[in-house]
Amino acid sequence: xxxxxxxxxxxxxxxxxxxxxxxxxxxxxxxxxxxxxxxxxxxxxxxxxxxxxxxxxxxxxxxxxxxxxxxxxxxxxxxxxxxxxxxxxxxxxxxxxxxxxxxxxxxxxxxxxxxxxxxxxxxxxxxxxxxxxxxxx
Numbered sequence: 001x002x003x004x005x006x007x008x009x010x011x012x013x014x015x016x017x018x019x020x021x022x023x024x025x026x027x028x029x030x031x032x033x034x035x036x037x038x039x040x041x042x043x044x045x046x047x048x049x050x051x052x053x054x055x056x057x058x059x060x061x062x063x064x065x066x067x068x069x070x071x072x073x074x075x076x077x078x079x080x081x082x083x084x085x086x087x088x089x090x091x092x093x094x095x096x097x098x099x100x101x102x103x104x105x106x107x108x109x110x111x112x113x114x115x116x117x118x119x120x121x122x123x124x125x126x127x128x129x130x131x132x133x134x135x136x137x
Contacts, residue, residue, distance in 0.1 A: 002041055002134045006121045009078055010036050010067055014100070016043060019064040022056035029053075034067075035100035037093060043082070043114040044093045046104070054110065057086040063114060077124040084116040 016034045021027050030053045032045040043065060047054040057063060063086045068079035089097070089111035098105050119134040126132075 002119065003121075003132050005123065005126075006080065006119055006132055006134060007036070007038050007041075009069075009121065009123070010043075010080060011038060013067050013069070015067075016045065017066040017068075018045070018047075018053055019066075020053045020056035020060065021062075022052070022059050028056060033101060035093075035097045037096045037113075040092070041116060042093060042096075043084075043116070044089055044097045044111060045114075046097070046107075046109045046111050048110050054112075057112060061085045061087060065114060065116075074128070075124050077122065080119055080121045082114070082116045082120075083118040084114040086112050086114045089113045 014033055015031055017029055017031050019027055019029050030047070032047060034043050034045040036043055049055060049058060063084060065082040065084070066079065069076065071077060093113045094111055097111055117136045121132040123130050123132065
């Protein structure tokens with residue numbers, strides 16, 4: 001079970017940074033709007049298969065994500081670094097994405113979901129450099 005402090009933070013935000021690696025071995029990052037399915041611990045986002053990161057996820061499903069709170073106040077720094085596996089979204093994930101972003105119902109969507117295997121949450125509001133770790137055992 002993921003610590004409630006982590007899921008609360010993730011649910012508050014809506015943009016993640018996605019890192020992928022394709023056949024070339026070069027890393028690539030992209031920013032994506034996301035919905036978070038707390039029950040299933042899934043990040044859901046849209047990315048057309050023709051994009052670089054979309055084609056790279058088709059080649060290599062292992063990805064990294066980052067969700068951060070932007071602040072200049074050191075005591076308020078918060079951010080999650082996530083490693084997981086990407087795959088095409090299912091119907092339940094599609095519903096969760098549309099619920100979070102209702103305007104997307106009219107767009108042709110290629111949705112992906114990432115199931116985390118490791119989350120490291122840095123939360124300076126709990127103390128400088130305090131980290132909460134969650135891993136699949």
